Amino acid sequence: PVVVTDDADWGGWRVPGAEYNRDPGLIEYQARLITAAPQLMKLAEEIMALTAENPEDAPPAVLELAGRARTI
Template sequence: MAKALYHKSQRVYVKPVGTWALVEKVLPHWVKDVEEPLRVTYDVGLGREFTAGELVSEEVMRRREGGNSADDAVELENWRIYRAKNRWQDGDEVASHPYPGTFPVVMTDENDWGGWRVPGSEYDRDPSKIEYQARLIMNAPRMLKVCRQLSEYASRHSGELPEELQKAVRNCQGILRHVYEVGDSPKIAAE
């Protein structure tokens, strides 16, 4: 059963979007003949409902990081690689794998129950590629922070950047638009 962790009009940081918002509606999801809601989601006016794990209260942000900037919230994202046991093959059968007997699962939730994983057949086809993808996904919040910092630097020093850096800034701005815009986002094309 679920209990509401946030209330209407409470200011929260929305981790997937990287912005602050106010809770507009608390949306309990009820099941017939059950006294408490099965789950609770929150409408914060950003185009979809968010779970409690995707939100951080203002008090928690201050307590954890001593501030309330978007960069501090990115640091709260603790995406990590968990090594799951390979149930379809023993470590002896796949000695050529980077980590025999296991495969990577990227945990993106504080409670170790959300994230990214691949089917066993795909891992067997190219384990090095899947290990690379897991490391890339794990570092995505930090890379997003670098994109944001580079974009902010470029906006403060607009006429002073060399051409190569301007291309990188345009790529960063395209990535940020793609990540933060709700709805139909433009496709990212590397320059």
């Protein structure tokens, strides 16, 4: 599999065939995680921004998520 690292790039990260043959499901999961990382970061930043604006209005569970996101 190829993970595209830039919109103008044909792909920047490749898994050697021998490694891919070991556990294709794991390699596919890792590739999807790498490609989703920017979206997950944006989501975490949005949660932190929401709780920073009105921390007293945020449910405790959301405050906990924002704290964990900040730590990560």
